[in-house]
Amino acid sequence: MAGKTIVILGGGFGGLSTAQQLRRVIAPEHRVVVVEREDTFYLCAFNMRLMAGEMKDQREGERSLSELARKGIEWVHGEVLELDPTARRVRTSSATLEGDYLIIALGAEKDGSIIPGFTESAYNLHDVNSARLIHQPLQEFETGRAIVLVCRSPFSCPSSPYEAAFLMDSTFRKKGNRQHVEVAIYTPELRPMGAAGPEMGNAVIGLLKERDIGYYPQQKVQRIESGSRKIVFEEGETSFDLLVGVPPHVAPKVVREAGLTDETGWVPVEIDTLETRYPGVYALGDVTSIRQPNPTGLFLPKAGVFADEQSRVVAANIAAELRGEDKSKRLDGKGFCYIEVGDGLAAYGSGNFFSYPGPNTYLEPPSKKHHEERKKLEMEQLEDLV
């Protein structure tokens, strides 16, 4: 069989994971091409380490994409400008490519400009260049309201705003001024980490309560007034002295313009194979919406651990097809996450999101062991992906 070309759009967590998986399971005559506009890969989870001051320089968490060549993966350094899923053709700022397979792993656009005042007022937890700046003001903060704001749902890494609040709490306790600081979260969610079901949400609320962190759910922000340090919600308003925010997430413009999204705003895929409605075109990771096959109507969380599992399914099925075999690998809906709570401790959540009648998840209490496991896993992921 003549060699096939597999074009992967996006060299983030899901795209790189797919490329690495494919290279392990398909023959060398097939090309694996990754299109990515950045020249390095950075693991977003390190934003928490930068905020806590555990990581001093973001470059510790980066790897150059030029390293991919050593593993037989081609990297096209460019912006995807246009994509035609029917022809499986992509126009980028540096080349036009056609694939026998196209895998869309372009993640989510994190667009603070959707909320007037966000960019001027908030440290953006989901942008490394902003997240790395949070540590210093936290150290210098003496008294007032330190607020974490989630602008819209869904967003990537559902535990991240809670981790930010826990890290604020522990920072102020260590400094000895916790009694002078009010720490609180405002979010449009009904409960924390809603896609994991009510038990998980209640467990996280328990951790917040133990630390006297205020929790204000179902708060949809309209605008932020930077001068008067005011957050205006659809109903009511609140003040802040230090603001850390999760900006609204939307599917990347090029994906929306290609007509790949549905009424959820994200790319619908076959729940267990990640196939789109276009033959040979797959989508995975944060850009997708995958509804859980249970009556809850909930979606799978946008998280690296799911992008990783999805990449294994896509790679195994493409490899099977290339060998003339049945595509038999299926997504199983299992996932896990670590939740940093400060003081060198992390809780560990895990479970099955495809369970009936709803996700079956549980949270193991914070421990030093889980914190160390997380650190080890992150370094392994970084080394594995590039």
Ligand SMILES: Cc1cc2nc3c(=O)[nH]c(=O)nc-3n(C[C@H](O)[C@H](O)[C@H](O)COP(=O)(O)OP(=O)(O)OC[C@H]3O[C@@H](n4cnc5c(N)ncnc54)[C@H](O)[C@@H]3O)c2cc1C
């Ligand atoms: C602060 C933070 C902490 C997190 N912690 C965890 C964690 O502990 N555990 C966990 O499981 N998940 C975590 N996540 C979530 C995880 O990072 C994402 O779910 C994961 O990165 C999704 O992978 P993806 O490939 O779909 O998207 P991404 O990793 O975002 O990759 C998308 C890539 O596409 C590129 N791209 C986009 N548009 C274009 C274009 N037009 N042209 C060229 N390239 C383009 C981007 O540059 C990017 O590299 C965290 C996220 C954040 C923000």
